[in-house]
Every structure is written in structure tokens, then in C-alpha cells.
Amino acid sequence: MALVVARALVGADDAIASELEVGPLRFSFLIAAGATLPLLAFGNVAERASSLPHMSKREILALAVLNIAQASLFVGALLVGPVGPVTAIHLCVPIVYLLAQLATRSRHFDRATIAVLVLIVGGVVLAAQADPGDRGSAPLLGVLLAVASVVALASYLWLISTWGRERNILEGAGLVQLTSFVLLIPSMLIGIPSLRDIWIVLAAGVILIAPAIIMQWYALPKLAPVLFGLVILSEAVFAGGFAAFFFDEPLPPAVVLAGVIIVIATAIEISKRGSALPDGLRPAPRLKHEPPQGREPEE
Numbered sequence: 001m002a003l004v005v006a007r008a009l010v011g012a013d014d015a016i017a018s019e020l021e022v023g024p025l026r027f028s029f030l031i032a033a034g035a036t037l038p039l040l041a042f043g044n045v046a047e048r049a050s051s052l053p054h055m056s057k058r059e060i061l062a063l064a065v066l067n068i069a070q071a072s073l074f075v076g077a078l079l080v081g082p083v084g085p086v087t088a089i090h091l092c093v094p095i096v097y098l099l100a101q102l103a104t105r106s107r108h109f110d111r112a113t114i115a116v117l118v119l120i121v122g123g124v125v126l127a128a129q130a131d132p133g134d135r136g137s138a139p140l141l142g143v144l145l146a147v148a149s150v151v152a153l154a155s156y157l158w159l160i161s162t163w164g165r166e167r168n169i170l171e172g173a174g175l176v177q178l179t180s181f182v183l184l185i186p187s188m189l190i191g192i193p194s195l196r197d198i199w200i201v202l203a204a205g206v207i208l209i210a211p212a213i214i215m216q217w218y219a220l221p222k223l224a225p226v227l228f229g230l231v232i233l234s235e236a237v238f239a240g241g242f243a244a245f246f247f248d249e250p251l252p253p254a255v256v257l258a259g260v261i262i263v264i265a266t267a268i269e270i271s272k273r274g275s276a277l278p279d280g281l282r283p284a285p286r287l288k289h290e291p292p293q294g295r296e297p298e299e
Contacts, residue, residue: 011238024075025187034205039174055172073149081142094229126258164221
């Protein structure tokens with residue numbers, strides 16, 4: 001449920017982004033600026049509430065770079081490529097995880113897998129209708145950038161899920177946003193948005209993105225990859241719904257159908273696979289008082 005609420009908040013942020021002429025990199029810069037302080041404050045609480053080790057500087061930098069990369073590649077793909085296919089490719093995170101599990105034989109190609117795969121493909125194609133467009137000036141380049149964006153996004157979410165089982169990632173969420181903010185400072189050289197748009201995006205960072213990151217980073221380590229990939233797919237549906245409700249944008253029936261398909265696929269995945277992590281991904285039991293390595297416990 002926390003992940004569903006998180007994607008709804010991100011979908012609302014996407015709807016706002018579609019109505020403003022801020023530019024993708026500057027929008028990301030202002031979002032990071034708005035989300036950083038609340039997340040840093042929350043990080044102090046998370047630090048005291050967990051006994052897990054801190055994230056390293058290298059891990060924080062890796063997440064910040066991947067976050068910026070997936071967003072920048074996706075926006076670049078939208079600018080030069082066919083919007084519908086580009087959006088569909090970017091939403092293929094659950095397919096990436098499912099194919100990876102099949103390739104590593106941690107999942108068998110059975111009827112449930114086939115059903116989930118078919119439903120994901122259908123949901124992705126329909127969800128992409130939330131952002132229709134022309135063929136773009138460089139279709140092939142746009143598709144290649146979209147493929148790179150989904151790989152970066154899948155890697156970003158996978159690292160959060162994996163590291164979240166052995167590190168205090170909620171403590172480091174603010175540092176990741178702060179690093180993203182610093183790395184995106186050059187984007188303001190392109191031009192400064194209007195003061196109204198700046199305040200709107202900063203507020204979205206505080207009200208929407210900071211809580212979304214907290215809930216998403218809390219939920220990801222507790223779910224199997226295909227399952228959280230399916231829930232993340234719902235972002236496009238939420239974005240289309242919020243744009244229709246608040247900004248009077250048309251809501252294609254295909255987007256509504258995509259939401260239904262995503263729910264069905266998620267239900268099949270939970271009933272057949274469960275929400276638990278595969279055995280190879282479950283963290284080892286952690287003892288509260290482990291003796292330092294190389295030393296025998298005292299009698």
C-alpha cells in the first residue's frame with residue numbers, strides 16, 4: 001500500500017510537470033531542492049530508529065547518478081522519439097525483472113508467468129496512451145534512449161531494494177537528493193523559470209516527492225522485484241488521472257483499462273508468487289550482538 005501511495009504522489013508530480021514550461025533538468029533540480037530538507041530531517045529520525053549500517057558515499061553517489069540518468073534519458077527520448085513507444089519502453093521495468101529471473105532460472109516459464117507477462121505488455125502499451133504524441137525527429141535514437149532509461153531505472157530501483165535489506169537507506173535518502181541537487185546545478189544555466197513555476201515545483205518537492213521517496217524506499221526492500229515493478233507501472237495511470245481531474249486533460253479509455261490490467265497482473269503475481277522475496281534475495285538473519293570478525297566470543 002505504501003508503494004501505491006508513493007506512485008500516486010509521483011503521478012501527481014508528473015501531471016504538474018506536464019502543465020509547466022520549466023524544462024526537464026530544471027524541474028528535476030527544483031524537485032531535488034524542495035525534497036532535500038524534509039528528507040534530511042527525516043534521515044535524522046531514521047538514523048536513531050535503525051541499527052543497520054550507514055550508506056557509503058559511493059552508494060549515495062551511484063543512486064544520485066542513476067536517478068538523474070534515468071530521468072534525463074527518458075526526457076531526451078521524448079524530445080526526439082515517438083512519444084507512445086518511448087513511454088511504453090520506459091515503463092517496462094517489471095518486464096526487465098521478469099526476463100532477468102527467467103534468464104537466471106530463478107523463475108520458471110509457466111502459465112502464471114505467461115499470463116503476467118502478457119498482461120504487463122498490454123498494460124504498458126495502454127498506459128503509454130496517457131502521453132500520446134508524434135513520431136519525433138529521430139525515432140531510432142529516441143527508442144535507444146528509452147531502452148537506456150529503463151535499464152537505468154531498473155538498476156536504480158534494484159539497488160534501493162537490495163541495499164535496503166542491509167543498510168539504512170532511509171537515512172541516506174536526503175543525501176541522495178542533495179547530491180542530485182548539486183549535480184543538477186548547471187541546469188539552471190539554461191534559463192531560470194518564472195518565480196511562480198519555481199514555487200510550484202519546490203512545493204511539489206516538499207509535499208509530493210519527499211513523502212513518496214520515504215514510502216517507496218521503505219516498501220521496495222520488502223517486495224519481490226516483479227511485484228514492485230508492476231506497482232511502479234501504475235504511475236502513468238495516476239499521472240493521466242490527475243491531469244484529467246485537475247487540468248481538464250482528456251483521459252483516454254485505454255489508460256483506465258491499463259489500470260485494470262495492472263491490478264489483475266498484480267493479483268496473479270501475488271497469488272502465484274507471493275509478495276515475499278525469492279530465497280536467494282532474502283537477507284540473512286541479523287543478530288543484535290555479533291562478535292567482531294576474527295575474535296572468539298567471550299565466555
